[in-house]
Amino acid sequence: MPTLDDILEHIGGFDLFQKRAFFVLCLLSAAFTPIYVGIVFLGFTPEHRCLSPGAADLSTKCGWSLEEELNYTVPQGEPDGETFSGQCRRYDVDWNTTGLSCTSPLESFTNYSTKSSILLTTCQDGWVYDSLGSSIVSEFNLVCEDAWKLDLFQSCVNVGFFVGSICIGYMADRFGRKLCLLITILVNSVSGVLMAFAPSYTWMVIFRLLQGLVSKGGWLTGYILITEFVGLSYRRTVGIVYQVAFTVGLLVLAAVAYAIPHWRWLQLTVTVPNFFFLLYYWCLPESPRWLIAQKKSDEAMKVIHRIAKGNQKRHQVFPYCQIMAY
Structure with a gap:
């Protein structure tokens, strides 16, 4: 009995149908980029310093x-060894005090003659960020004592990648490549939009974790699906180019992030297009190799017919239909 590779040699191992399927799946690969490396733009840490109440008013005056x-007004290079102490410490003084000098304001405080003798305190009133846009760092103040939360944010994504790749790989083998791909696309899209509207850091991490659980597994499912559509001699090529599409996504992401410096709008912009991938329900069939492995020869032949029709070689599949039916 002929194998699927034998049939593909006659109806096209990488013809028009496979090229179209390959193109739309490469779009999926490129769209995976914002989740994998989005932390570079979403978690950008701008220059910052402690907010000192009254300092801005004194500066204006x-x-x-x-x-x-x-x-x-900002401590720099203090003796305690904190090279950038102004980012996490401020002078423990009241800048609203009347009669402060505009040339040496610190000397106006009783018993304070030099900067090094003035006590420092933490950024109790928040921070000032020198950035035209916004990031999760500046919105949720993930700096100084809370800087670890930014690492936790990315770690949750990586944990999601690991767990999701295992679980979704099993689901793809058990329930089919196409169904698994569509479910991961839907969950990824919804959780990405919810993250853009997350009211707090905790909810943002939860939604990002959901994206991590499904996005890497969905990317791998797309990789498997396209390699199972093409002939044996084309598998290596499509596998490499599929990953190159991810690199193209890096370039696009950088351009989009440059144009949209606010993290919520950026997250929304790179997520909404994922909903269009749900059109794969009509654009892509189930993997014929998976159907054959599941003893679903009739459904596999329907897919082979579809591939042959898309390659304009429908008549060449008829002899194989009779053999497989037998």
Whole structure:
């Protein structure tokens, strides 16, 4: 009995049908990029310093430039060894005190003659970020003592990749490549949109974890599906190009992130197109190799007919239909 590879040699191992299927699946591969490396843009840490109540008003009153304001009100290179102490510490003084000098404001405080003798405190009133856009770091203040939360955010994604790849790989073998692919696309799209509207850091991590659980498994399912559509001699090529599409996605993501510097809008922009991948329900058939492995020869022949028709070689599949039916 002829194998599927024998049939593909006659109806086209990588003809028009497979090329179209390959193209639409490469779009899926490129769309996986924002989840894998999105932390670079979503979690960008801008230059920041402690918010000192009254310092901005004093700066306006004295007519300081930004450089002068930072020099007078932000600690730099303190003796405690904190090279960038201004990012996580501020002077423990009241800038609203009347009578402060505009040339040496710190000397106006009783018993304080030098910067090194002034006590420091934590950023109790928040931070000031020098950025035109926003990121999850600036919105949820993931700096200083809470900087570890940014690492946790990405770690949850990686854990999702690991667990999801195993579970979804099993699901793809048990229930079919196409069904598994569609489910992962749906969950990935919905959780990505919900993340864009997450009201807190905790909810954001939960939705990102869901994306991690399904996105890598969905990407692998797409990889398996396209390699099972093509002839044996084309598998290596489509596998490599499928991964190259991921690299193309990196370039597109960088351009989109440059144009949209606000993380919520960026997340929404890179997520919404994923809903169009649900059209795979009509664009792609089930893997004929999986159907044959599941003893579903009739359904496999329908897919082979569809491939032959798409390759305009429908008449060449008839002899094999009779043999497989037998």
